[in-house]
Amino acid sequence: MRKLTTIRLDDADRQAIVAIRQRYGVASDSDAIRLALRLVAESKRVDIRQDADNNSNSNSDGDNGRSERA
Numbered sequence: 001m002r003k004l005t006t007i008r009l010d011d012a013d014r015q016a017i018v019a020i021r022q023r024y025g026v027a028s029d030s031d032a033i034r035l036a037l038r039l040v041a042e043s044k045r046v047d048i049r050q051d052a053d054n055n056s057n058s059n060s061d062g063d064n065g066r067s068e069r070a
Contacts, residue, residue, distance in 0.1 A: 016036075017029050017032045017033065020032040020035060020036055
């Protein structure tokens with residue numbers, strides 16, 4: 001079952017969607033977003049590093065909540 005969802009995207013997000021559509025040949029923005037979600041969900045481990053200006057969202061143990069460990 002598909003459910004309509006609204007998300008706010010900035011210019012970097014839109015550029016990433018264009019890159020995914022071109023690289024993988026998907027037909028729509030929604031397909032590109034679903035592909036990206038499924039690829040990340042199936043990956044064994046993803047490390048996302050924050051730049052120095054954006055460290056305020058980290059928790060005290062150094063894990064920013066965006067890393068998945070196998």
